[in-house]
Amino acid sequence: AVLFAGCTGTQTETPAATGSEKQTYIIGIDAEYPNFTFIDKDGNAVGFDVDSAKWIAEQQGIEVTFQPVAWDSIIPALQAKKIDMVYAGMTITDERKEKVNFTNPYWTVNQDVAAREGSSVTLDDVLAGSATIGTQRGCTAAIWVEENLIETGKMPAENLKQYDNTPLAVNDLEAGRVDAVMYDDLVLKDIIAGKSVHIIGSVETNEQFGIAIRKDDVELLNTMNEGLGKLMNDPYWDELQAKYNMA
Ligand code: ARG
Known part of the structure; x- marks a missing residue:
């Protein structure tokens, strides 16, 4: 608990000091990219990348939401800050690397x-x-x-x-x-x-898949690289591959 300096009466905690406010990031996905990202019959985003992103978010203490975006405009949407990352089976290419950063590869x-x-x-x-x-x-x-x-x-x-x-x-x-x-x-x-x-x-x-992140967002890149590393070394990584018939 953080006390206000000079406050001798009731002990008061500042709201900001509780650390409960998580940063929310919008993940751009494709609604028609099974089994990595797709929309189920109830309208929920699901798939291998979606479950991976949720697990990483939990580990890294961030919140994520999912936003379907047309594939040929997904990098412009990232650059325009309509989304914060592309986690949807995006191949790491030299041309794309001129526009965005990629995490370490997670699939081939x-x-x-x-x-x-x-x-x-x-x-x-x-x-x-x-x-x-x-x-x-x-x-x-x-x-x-x-x-x-x-x-x-x-x-x-x-x-x-x-x-x-x-x-x-x-x-x-x-x-x-x-x-x-x-x-x-x-x-x-x-x-x-x-x-x-x-x-x-x-x-x-x-081709290798990576998560695409804006060039100026180095903190998020580090967060996602760290989370990916944890995920790929956790038994959940194999469970997810089995769940989506990817082995
Ligand atoms: N891996 C291919 C690429 O990067 C196709 C990815 C399409 N992904 C998607 N979510 N539609 O271009």
């Missing part, structure tokens, strides 16, 4: 490619640039196609079809409006579950 993915059941499209067709490809606008699959197929002249730019989220791309794949969909491996497997679509191959991009 490659890019899987899906085609319609019964279609003759192969991974070789996709890699040769002779298939139309759908994916989420602004994601690393789109960047991979741009750099490796469009800029090299293997594929015309209009054969890359970008959607607000990947379930929309998979709908177009099922309907025959696009030949293939490329996306983060585990997530694509979740999105195509129960659909007449299957994985035809994988491109080894070896």
